[in-house]
Amino acid sequence: MSLEFNLISSEDYCTYITDGTHGTHTNQETGKYLLSAKDILDGNVHIKDNSRIISEDDFNKIHKNYKLENYDVLLTVAGTIGRTAIIKNYQDNYTFQRSVAIFKTNDKIKSLWLYYYFNSPIGKQIIKSLSKGTTQLILPLKDLRNLEIPVPKNTSDQKKILSILTAIDKKIEINKEINNNLEQLLHTIFSYWFISFEKFGNLKFTQTDLGEIPEGWECGVLSDLLILTKNPIKASETNGLPYLPIDIIPMNSLGISELKSDEEANSSLITFDKNDILIGAMRVYFHRVVISPCRGVTRSTCFVLKPKKEEYLSYLLLLCNLEQTIKYAQNTSKGTTMPYAVWDNGLGDMDIVIPPENVLKEFHQLVFPIIEKIRDSYNEINKLQKLRDTLLPKLMSGEIDVSKINCDLE
Secondary structure (H helix, E strand, O other), X not given: OOOOEEEEEHHHHOOEEEEOEOOOOOOOOOOEEEEOHHHEEOEEEXXXXXXXXXXXXXXXXXXXXXXXXXXXXEEEOEOOOOOEEEOOOOOOOEEEEOOEEEEEOOOHHHHHHHHXXXXXXXXXXHHHHHOEOOOOOEOOHHHHHOOEEEEEOOHHHHHHHHHHHHHHHHHHHHHHHHHHHHHHHHHHHXXXXXXXXXXXXXXXXXXEOOEEEEOOOEEEEHHHOEEEEXXXXXXXXXXXXXXXXXXXXXXXXXXXXXXXXXXXXXXOEEEEOOOOEEEEOEOHHHOOEEEOOOOEEEEOOEEEEEEOOHHHHHHHHHHHOOHHHHHHHHHOOEOOOOOEOOOOOOHHXXXXXXXXXXXXXXXXXXXXXXXXXXXXXXXXXXXXXHHHHXXXXXXHHOOOOOOOOOOOOO
């Protein structure tokens, strides 16, 4: 039995549709966050260290017009069109600029359906068709309010479809949470060995320009241990290599969760190998530092870094991932509107402590199995994402009959 659908205007489906503030607000040292389209990624809201801050008075004035709540659906409508998120665990600490549209429904089920509809092939196609502009794409709010959404007539069927999709997304989030916990463990171990030096408390220490370090250790710069590679490749020669553009490299996560087809790789391409360290050099303050799970291609907006010796990898990956390293790269970046980190006379010249090779080897043997687990989690996450993306259009179109499935939304 195929599902039957009603076409419902989004303005009837939602209690309220608006976009973020159109006003100009002065940056502040303290206050609350004013976010934009760039802060919507992977179905979530990402607040970063450099996110814009406005005064609480300005924030409260914005919230007189609308107040964000859990299960509000967000859609980017300017610049980068079509990114979506659904608000969870809102802490009343951020609002949005006009580049983000806000859809308010009166229940969780409606919000989830709308969110998945925007992420379905037909939803993405409609969003693309409604976008206007040449220099910068804009998705007019009036068109979104007139959008017709297909919704199952049977609420039970709707809940069953959502229960399948949310179960897959929950599994993906669990895997990412495991990675987060493993990364915190790595940071703790790294700090114990190379920041507080508690691991080496029985050794004598000597004073250097970098502070006290164990005797026999050296001071140097990052390029003493890491090599920046720039192996160019033409789009016609990629031969199916996976493509990792900078915008899908996750922020504050050592493992990737997505790769694209080389059909999307067009220009300024460079190759990377398995276990290379990749750093997003364009707007480096977004803190994109990952270990590559395979051979592939990226663009020259990323650093591709190789340790001079294999046993240096774990130390250098975690060193590059430190917040202080990212800040150094940011402070030595070139350009204002679109700052780029540079290697020569930049990040490559950052002063570092160089432990003896036997220490680096011991550390690598200890933590690399954890790093491998984070690196290889891409495979399972990718399989789950492909499963979800395959099922999504089939479930939402009624191609798959869910009437006999005994599951329900929590």
